[in-house]
Structure formats: C-alpha cells, structure tokens
Amino acid sequence: MDTDGIDRITPTLRPRGRPIMRQRWSELGFLHWPVPAAALRALLPGTLEVDTFEGQAWVGLVPFTITRSRFPPLPPLPLLGGFHEVNVRTYVHHGGREPGVWFFSLDAASRLAVHGARAVYKLPYVHAAIEMDVGGGGAAQERVRYSSRRPDGAGVTLRYGPTDVVRPAAPGTLAHFLAERYTLYAARGRRLYRACVHHAAYPLQAGAAAVERETLLDASGIARPEAAPLVHYAAAVDVEIWPPQRLA
Numbered sequence: 001m002d003t004d005g006i007d008r009i010t011p012t013l014r015p016r017g018r019p020i021m022r023q024r025w026s027e028l029g030f031l032h033w034p035v036p037a038a039a040l041r042a043l044l045p046g047t048l049e050v051d052t053f054e055g056q057a058w059v060g061l062v063p064f065t066i067t068r069s070r071f072p073p074l075p076p077l078p079l080l081g082g083f084h085e086v087n088v089r090t091y092v093h094h095g096g097r098e099p100g101v102w103f104f105s106l107d108a109a110s111r112l113a114v115h116g117a118r119a120v121y122k123l124p125y126v127h128a129a130i131e132m133d134v135g136g137g138g139a140a141q142e143r144v145r146y147s148s149r150r151p152d153g154a155g156v157t158l159r160y161g162p163t164d165v166v167r168p169a170a171p172g173t174l175a176h177f178l179a180e181r182y183t184l185y186a187a188r189g190r191r192l193y194r195a196c197v198h199h200a201a202y203p204l205q206a207g208a209a210a211v212e213r214e215t216l217l218d219a220s221g222i223a224r225p226e227a228a229p230l231v232h233y234a235a236a237v238d239v240e241i242w243p244p245q246r247l248a
Helices: 037-041 111-121 174-179
Strands: 021-035 057-070 083-094 097-108 125-127 129-134 144-149 155-162 183-188 191-198 204-214 230-241 245-247
Touching: 021 037, 021 144, 021 155, 021 174, 021 204, 037 057, 057 144, 057 155, 057 174, 083 129, 083 144, 097 111, 111 125, 155 230, 174 230
Parallel strands: 097 125, 097 183
Antiparallel strands: 021 057, 021 230, 057 083, 083 097, 129 144, 144 155, 155 204, 183 191, 191 230, 191 245, 204 230
C-alpha cells in the first residue's frame, strides 16, 4: 500500500485468465509535466478521480512503436504489422482502487489498429501519419527522432533518448507512479470500461528530450506548462493484453 492508502502493487501483478493479445512495445519515451488536478478533473468522467503523487497531478506524452502483435495461439499478424503510436494521458483511480491510465488521445499510424481499438476498447484513437527514426550515437536526446501529424495538423515533433543506466522504478517513487501502470480506463457515453495489461517492469532509464513542436495536449484541452518535461526512456517490453470489462 502507498501512503495515500491506494494499493499500487496488486495492479502490477499478472491478472487471472488468458490474455487475448500480445505485443512488443519499444523505444518508449515518457515525457511528463505537472498540471493542476482541477484542470484535469473537468476532462474526466465523473466516476474517476485524478490520481496524484504527493498532491501533484501529471499529464504524460508517450511516443513508442508496436511490433509482434498477435492473438494467441496464432503467430504475429502480417496484416497488422508494426506501427508507431503516441498517446496523451493522465493518471486516475476508481474509488480509491485500481490506479490506472486515462487516455485523452492515442494517435496511431495503423488504420486497422485505430478502428479495432475504438470498437473493442472504446479508446479515443486517431489515425495519424507518424515517422520514427532510431539512431545509435550522438547526444542522448538524438536516439529517437519522432514526428506525428493528424489530418487536422495536430501532432508532435521531438527527439528523445536515455541518459543513465537501467534502473527499474522502485515502488513509492515518482517514476513508479508515472510508468508502472497496468490498468486503463475508457468511456463510451455514460458507460465506463476497464482493461488490464501485463509485462515485466519497464527497464526504465532517466532520459532527455527536445520538443520541437507539440500540439496534442492543446488539442485535448490541456495547457502544457512552459517548463521542460520530466523524461524517462524504456527500450522494450513484451506485453499481454486482456479484454475490456464494463464497470457498474
């Protein structure tokens, strides 16, 4: 249990039952800014509460790439292939339980993934043109070059990468609060849904980022602070995904 009385360890354990999908998530950048909880409260369903760390709410921008998507026991799906994604998110809990993620938007380069996730998981996916280039040398923030653009022009262009060795986040730390989230929430009308994922703890590293253009937060109704983001990086995790459940 955390000091605020919310159990943040149990949700990191592997759920019962069988996952319906497996994927690999790679080259993850976690960019976070502190924001007023009240500013986020107005953007959430009434049944969810803003989750805070030592009283502070956070909003995240998370670019990464997805490969090896498959529905067990089938092999990886050539039709789906790999695709890039970037999401805007914050952190919530449901009545003091099941701390998880609320997505304001999820941009993906796969139309099939967008339509499937919107239909099955009720998530606000948007199709976008996304380019990602992964390099090896140079400054830390030069490892990954990432650019996305929706048809309406909203998007992000940034560079990011690791600056330190791998240190999986310890429970009770801000890094654990921000990264180790295994429950997601979504809504369709007045109906609230929850789904779980599971993977080994992120091989988290402190990171650096250079944001050249970013309008996704504004498109979600969030005023991004002028301060530089808190940055983490994770090379890759293999993920299991469970079906959504409707909450009462």
